[in-house]
Amino acid sequence: MSLPLPALKQQGQIFLIALAFFTRIPIPADTPYSPELLNKANRYFALVGLVVGLISAGSFWLAHLLLPASVAVIFAMAASLLLTGAFHEDGLADVFDGFGGGWQPEQKLEIMKDSRLGTYGAAALFIVLAMKWASLTALAEVSPAFTALALFCLHGLSRAIAASLIFSYPYVRLDEQSKVKPLANEQSQQDLWVLIITSFFILLFLPLPMALTLTIALLLVRYACGRWFTRQLGGYTGDCLGACQQLAEITGYLIILAIVAQQ
Numbered sequence: 001m002s003l004p005l006p007a008l009k010q011q012g013q014i015f016l017i018a019l020a021f022f023t024r025i026p027i028p029a030d031t032p033y034s035p036e037l038l039n040k041a042n043r044y045f046a047l048v049g050l051v052v053g054l055i056s057a058g059s060f061w062l063a064h065l066l067l068p069a070s071v072a073v074i075f076a077m078a079a080s081l082l083l084t085g086a087f088h089e090d091g092l093a094d095v096f097d098g099f100g101g102g103w104q105p106e107q108k109l110e111i112m113k114d115s116r117l118g119t120y121g122a123a124a125l126f127i128v129l130a131m132k133w134a135s136l137t138a139l140a141e142v143s144p145a146f147t148a149l150a151l152f153c154l155h156g157l158s159r160a161i162a163a164s165l166i167f168s169y170p171y172v173r174l175d176e177q178s179k180v181k182p183l184a185n186e187q188s189q190q191d192l193w194v195l196i197i198t199s200f201f202i203l204l205f206l207p208l209p210m211a212l213t214l215t216i217a218l219l220l221v222r223y224a225c226g227r228w229f230t231r232q233l234g235g236y237t238g239d240c241l242g243a244c245q246q247l248a249e250i251t252g253y254l255i256i257l258a259i260v261a262q263q
Contacts (some may be wrong), residue, residue: 046160053155069140091242093121
């Protein structure tokens, strides 16, 4: 049964709100906004990732026509960073600063709110970016087509994994300085199903054995991150979602590289 036109229009508006919240991509100025609509935007987190992934993959492919693979990968990474304003990378750095520098959950949360970059965060950010560049460059030297496909798929799948944490764990910081305060509510079954269906659609672009391996690996990342965040904080914050997205993304690149390299 198809949705009535007003419902489809509202879903389009929610997607645009998600696009504006999670990226720097402009949306029409007359797009209606409310906290309720924004709270539903996490259902389209993976779909927004597909937009970012498509642009990142396109940047890689165009650059690779003229430049070596290692340089083309930098163009792809730069495109995603510019599109998102390093939104998720910032979360990763904050998580490692907080978890590495604090003893009690309150201390960790206070450190994570600090806009300054510490040693733990800088080290984690450097390692993750270096691993992205190294794994994608190695993949591009074997198969440029799979590199573009990996960029497209993993930007979406990693965001689905991160957003799904909202459904399973409590949000531990409800204050005015929270980066995702409007999204800090329980996720509905409908929101979760939109993420699952979007993820299934993305996996259809991959060979079946690769899709199954990726699914298992990313679910393990989700489980590990959930346990990690719960032990450290008792739940998740917006920074935790960003860290999970980054860890899932780099895990996906490494899995695809390992499979393609053995073929």
